[in-house]
Amino acid sequence: MADPLAIRVFVGWMIYRNTVSTLYGQGTGRFSGEEIAAFRREIWEGFADLLLESRTKTRPSEGAPYWVLGGPEPTEADTTLFGFIASTSLATAGPDSQADVKSFPVLLDYARRIQERYFPDYEALPA
DSSP states (O other): OHHHHHHHEEEEEEHHHHHHHHHHHHGGGSOOHHHHHHHHHHHHHHHHHHHHHHHHOOOOOOTTOOOOOOOOOOOOOHHHHHHHHHHHHSSSSSSSHHHHHHHHHHHHHHHHHHHHOOOOOOOOOOO
16 A cells, blocks of 8 residues: 555655746746745735825724725725735735735735724734
8 A cells, every 4th residue: 555645745746846846837937036036025015005105095083994995995905915914914925925914004004993993803003
């Protein structure tokens, strides 16, 4: 009978090789670490700019949430953005992403206001 550990290692290696090959073929696997970091930073900066504009335009009361698209109610964009900010802020698996999010106070302010309003029992987001 074959060794289950050897089979798992072999299958894992095959999946890894296939994934790396697919990413390279799509072009996303061809970027350097520095380019990926710049893209990530640019994306968070874009969201921070949207939130600054929304906060300025809507002028929410103290502690009240404001929404990424600037409307009076949350949209699917808010649920997605909040989820990404909250998970990136709390998870330690991506320290570079976490540092990027924490470097934009408006991202944390946005997520903290939503959390305080809708999820007060959850672990507090970092300051």
